[in-house]
Amino acid sequence: MDPDAIARTYRRWAPVYDATFGAVTRPGRRAATAHANRQGGHVLEVGVGTGLALRHYRPDVKVTGIDFSDDMLRLAREKVTEKGLTNVADLRQMDARDLDFPDDSFDTVVAMYLISVVPEPRRVLAEMARVCKPGGEIVIVNHFAAEGGALGRVEALLGPFADRMGWHADFEIGTVLGSDRVREIERRTLPPLGLFTFLRLRPRPAAQQAA
Ligand SMILES: C[S@@+](CC[C@H](N)C(=O)[O-])C[C@H]1O[C@@H](n2cnc3c(N)ncnc32)[C@H](O)[C@@H]1O
Numbered sequence: 001m002d003p004d005a006i007a008r009t010y011r012r013w014a015p016v017y018d019a020t021f022g023a024v025t026r027p028g029r030r031a032a033t034a035h036a037n038r039q040g041g042h043v044l045e046v047g048v049g050t051g052l053a054l055r056h057y058r059p060d061v062k063v064t065g066i067d068f069s070d071d072m073l074r075l076a077r078e079k080v081t082e083k084g085l086t087n088v089a090d091l092r093q094m095d096a097r098d099l100d101f102p103d104d105s106f107d108t109v110v111a112m113y114l115i116s117v118v119p120e121p122r123r124v125l126a127e128m129a130r131v132c133k134p135g136g137e138i139v140i141v142n143h144f145a146a147e148g149g150a151l152g153r154v155e156a157l158l159g160p161f162a163d164r165m166g167w168h169a170d171f172e173i174g175t176v177l178g179s180d181r182v183r184e185i186e187r188r189t190l191p192p193l194g195l196f197t198f199l200r201l202r203p204r205p206a207a208q209q210a211a
Helices: 003-013 026-039 070-083 121-131 149-165
Strands: 042-046 062-067 088-093 106-112 132-142 182-190 196-203
Touching: 003 070, 026 106, 026 132, 026 182, 026 196, 042 121, 062 070, 070 088, 106 121, 121 132, 121 196, 132 182
Parallel strands: 042 062, 042 106, 062 088, 106 132
Antiparallel strands: 132 196, 182 196
């Protein structure tokens, strides 16, 4: 999706997001925040959206969130104020392809339901790895394309509608796992119906990355 399409699509999604896609994807948000809470320190949530996950971070875990869509971010800011989430340090409009943070800034970098939405997923992954501290973790929750079967055929049919829906239904996990910027440390499926995948990754030291 190009940046204009993202802004347009998520302007339409913002008012109904929490009650629709936001509701069915709750288990992934709980799994990712539970893991970030175990890690502690400073979390970066990339594509924070309407801020549905923010209240699940422990109060002593500092959270910074970024999102491309001002419409989604406005709702996230409202939640922070309404729920008095003083651990949310900052919510900023930013393109995940160009994170405006120094290298090695965060203990955990989380991206829930983002990686199949962004225009250049490998570049986003590289940015997430860059801002993650050595020894820190990257947590990704997403739907990845099924290998064949009825679901695979439905996803292939939905492929051309990515701009209207706001994500690529046929996004392949290899796009993430094939990156030389990260290595996999855990993978499991999540409800509903195992449709979503929880991935824990570590940034690779620069010496192990291809030039
Ligand atoms: C499906 S929503 C997920 C929101 C949130 N993570 C959640 O769990 O509900 C995808 C989010 O990614 C954001 N997004 C898409 N492309 C982006 C980009 N290049 N940079 C930052 N955010 C982006 C959208 O604006 C939207 O808020």
